[in-house]
Amino acid sequence: MSRPERFEPVIIGFLCRWCSYTGADLAGTSRLKYPPNMVPIKVMCSGRVDPALIVRALVDGADGVVVMGCHPGDCHYQDGNIKTLRRMPLLRALLEQSGVDPRRVRLDWVSASEGNRFAKVVREFTEEVRALGPLGRRAA
Amino acid sequence: MRKVTIDPITRLEGHGKIDIFLDDDGVVAETYFQIPELRGFEKFCVGRPVEELPRITTRICGVCPEAHHMASAKACDAVYHVDIPPTARKLRELLYSIFYVADHTVHFYILAAPDFVVGPDAPVAERNILGVIQKVGIDAGKRVIGVRRRAQDIIRLLGGKNIHQVTSMPGGVAKGLKEEQRAEIEEVAADYVEFGKWSLQLFADVVLANQGYLDIILSDTFRHETYYMGLVDDQNKVNFYDGHIRIVDPEGRQMARFAPAEYLDHIAEHVEPWTYLKFPYLKKVGWKGFVDGKESGIYRAAPLARLNAADGMATPAAQEAYEHMYSTLGGKPVHNTLAYHWARLVELLYAAERALELVRDPEITSDNIRTIPTETPDEGVGVVEAPRGTLYHHYVTDERGIVTMVNLIVGTTNNYAPISLSIKKAAKAFVRGNGKIDQGKLNLVEMAFRAYDPCFGCATHAQPGRHVLDITVRRRDGTVVDSVRTG
């Protein structure tokens, strides 16, 4: 019973505890359907996501990484989400220069009441990374 | 044939090996001087901002980073079409002249002097800087060490770091000179001039006064008739920092004189499969193999070549020394490889005099040390004389000044084919027989190599006096015929 295997991307999601993770829970309790590829990791704030962690995730097996935080202005720690926003263009430039498609890293805002939005972001990102294909890695 | 391998070459360029093949009569049939390394600077400088190259290309060599720093800075100036303020040029040349004094000092006293002062076939335990000091006195040793230490302090002051300088960039230099610092450097430079004269006197007393050494210097074994290349100023005098490249033929006649940007019309590089380093040669003459003479495109660079290619030295005491050298050795050009050591001391004196001139220039303490480039960058070539030979840095960038192409021809590389010739000739003359190879004879082969000062000088104070050479003689199938260990 063998079917041709579709590439299933491995996606790591850093979700901020106050907004996005709660939004993810809401998607769950609302029984919304979305691809299961993303592994959620709860962080206190999207600002806590060190770019080294994103790189590490890609090196260790992720084909894509999504960081979700509160909408600007709503951060529980005032501007943690802005701090992470400031890192993204440089991180993407670094990845691109290394030959990694910068679309493999995504930053988005999802509030606690946005279950639908959460599902939409995960669905879109999963398909985008699926289209990009598996991320090649050298041996250590 | 039997193969004798020297691996690695020591007290010289860190990475090199020599294979000597002897036929069944014990006569040297061929030698191969192989360079086993390649790091790829020309490739990995692509994508870098061009102003970073004076800090990246210094890592080509930790002994002469100054040379790369300067050639690179000049290439950057050319890429940006920017004229640097006169003070900036003087500061760069001052740093460079101080470096030359220290670098030539280290080579002569630590590497070369043992062969001449102590003797080429003296016991190995004495054939090092300690043996030299024993013969000429401890004060001499202290003087040599002092030359190097003070140079380091000055280079750190002007260059930021004493190994891998950082202060030059397109448009000038980042650091100027204050009056108190200038006065200190002036004292050092004046002392360097005396040291240069003293070194030439030492050479006269110990080497030239010894008929045995003079015979070796003038012998045919250590002689090649080649073309010669060097940087010259508007008066065709030797200049290490700037000028035109001049090439003379084996009879001393000017064959070419060109600006850095035109180097590709004159120089090409030949590739062999048994070594990573390429062999530069004169395009207009052509690559004719490992032979010297007027029909062969092989040319030499570095001290003797620079003096041969120029019409004189730009400072008085060095000019006197230059004239004395040529009148002693029978006119220009001089083809004797061991005369490199003499020419090196003439250059040492010139570098000291030039440093003194520059540091006495009233403009040297001006704070106008940078021009901010305004032109769109594209392409440029920077050339200086590295102690070991003419150094070419050629860069192409995009409109943002991001590097798209780098081509380098590096000092010692110019001499790669000549060194190969010198090794073979010396090996043929001194290495023979079917059994033991005398260590003094092997050292004579190394003397052929050492004259070119291939990229390394060692300022250790306390050589334990070991000179261990391990030679294994094998048949083609690898079985050992004999092995000898000297020292």
Place this chain on the structure above:
Amino acid sequence: MSEAGKPKFAMYWAAGCGGCDIGVLDIQEALLDVAAFFDIVFWPVAIDAKYADVEAMPDGFIDLCLFNGGIRNSENEHMAKLLRAKAKVLVAFGSCAGEGCIPALANQFGVEAILDFVYAKSPSTSNNGRVRPQPRSEMPEGEIEIPELRDQLVPLDAVVDVDYKIPGCPPVPGRIMDVMQLIMSGAELPPKGSVIGAGQKTVCDECPRERREKSIREFHRPFEVMADPEECLLDQGIICMGPATRSGCEALCPQGNMPCRGCYGAPPNVTDQGAKMLSAIASVIDSDDPEEIAAITAQIVDPLGSLYRFSMGQAPLRRLQTCGK
């Protein structure tokens, strides 16, 4: 030859530039103490012991081996393994052995691209026969060999266990003296795997420039502006790796009026020097607007080469690199 009883010292350069060996010689008078304390048994730049001499040594014969240069080819790798066996204490000396340093920038391109330029595309190279260096060449007289290049340059600890690292390109004389004096004193050495001969903070700690609140709306390349000689360079919008670089170097470059480029490697407890600096730079960008942030960031040229100038050989990112750019 060998003086019985004296500890044995060796120093070797792999794919480096010689600056580390000169750096050791730059400790001046202290070198006399080192030479008196140790018996130097292998140091190609200084004495004439050959590879065969090392092969003949019993394992553990060398008490202290300073290994500088990265692992670029088969000979470097062979010597790393050989010296690991023959040395009691093996130190990765300098940035090349520690993290790859400048030659590791080649990893962005891979060996094929290097060979293609050097032996074919270089404008001065005349090679219609498309000759390339080969590990073995059959000459009329016999066979001769040269080492094979690895595709990537790696630091020493990628091929053997390393006891200590001394960072720097090169390590400054003061720190080398500190280490040699510590070793010669016989005092207990730090735990294996430590970084020695360096500080526990960042270069900013040693830098005399005045630091204020940073809010950058424009980044400048060093030659584009006349920087104030007293003020922090990063304050002035000039990228300086000081905040993400280990101390110990005495902040020579900022005192030379040029920005730090990171040659002392990552600060304590940081494995990804470039990512650390990325955070630092991002944290000083004075804007909340995504488009404006992107425009300010775009002024930073060559992020890869700037953030990982010395640590490319160890950067986690290198495993994602594709070649041929």
